[in-house]
Amino acid sequence: MEYEQEFVLVSPATVAGEQFIQLLKVKKIPFAIIVNSQADQLRFEKIGIEHILVIDTQRQDLWRIPQLNIGKIYLFERSLPLCCRYIQICRAWTSDKLYVITEGSQSRLIYRGLGADYIIHTNGSSASFLL
Numbered sequence: 001m002e003y004e005q006e007f008v009l010v011s012p013a014t015v016a017g018e019q020f021i022q023l024l025k026v027k028k029i030p031f032a033i034i035v036n037s038q039a040d041q042l043r044f045e046k047i048g049i050e051h052i053l054v055i056d057t058q059r060q061d062l063w064r065i066p067q068l069n070i071g072k073i074y075l076f077e078r079s080l081p082l083c084c085r086y087i088q089i090c091r092a093w094t095s096d097k098l099y100v101i102t103e104g105s106q107s108r109l110i111y112r113g114l115g116a117d118y119i120i121h122t123n124g125s126s127a128s129f130l131l
Helices: 015-026 038-046 080-093 108-114
Strands: 006-011 031-035 052-054 069-076 098-102 118-121
Touching: 006 015, 006 080, 015 031, 015 069, 031 038, 031 080, 038 052, 069 080, 080 098, 080 108, 108 118
Parallel strands: 006 031, 006 069, 031 052, 069 098, 098 118
Antiparallel strands: none
């Protein structure tokens, strides 16, 4: 089943990312999250997240375009390799903007080269300013 409405896609890999998805819930903005482990999937299911995309980041042959209509993408960086992989996976899912939210400053050119539209440096606090 394909969804007509557009979903924001979030990788809530940090505290700010988790706060961001709570803000999306409060504002009733349709969203999905992307995780790479069943443990994360279960944890987010327990807090009521409805749309969870579990991606095996090591198996490129299993990467499929989701049935959700993906709009903007917000990737909260926990690690450089994982964030790079998510960009590689997700960039083809939307023509909308892809944001990387990072506490580091060394990765800007790498993320931009992989297809990120915006790299936002933060001190790890609230990401509500993104909306």
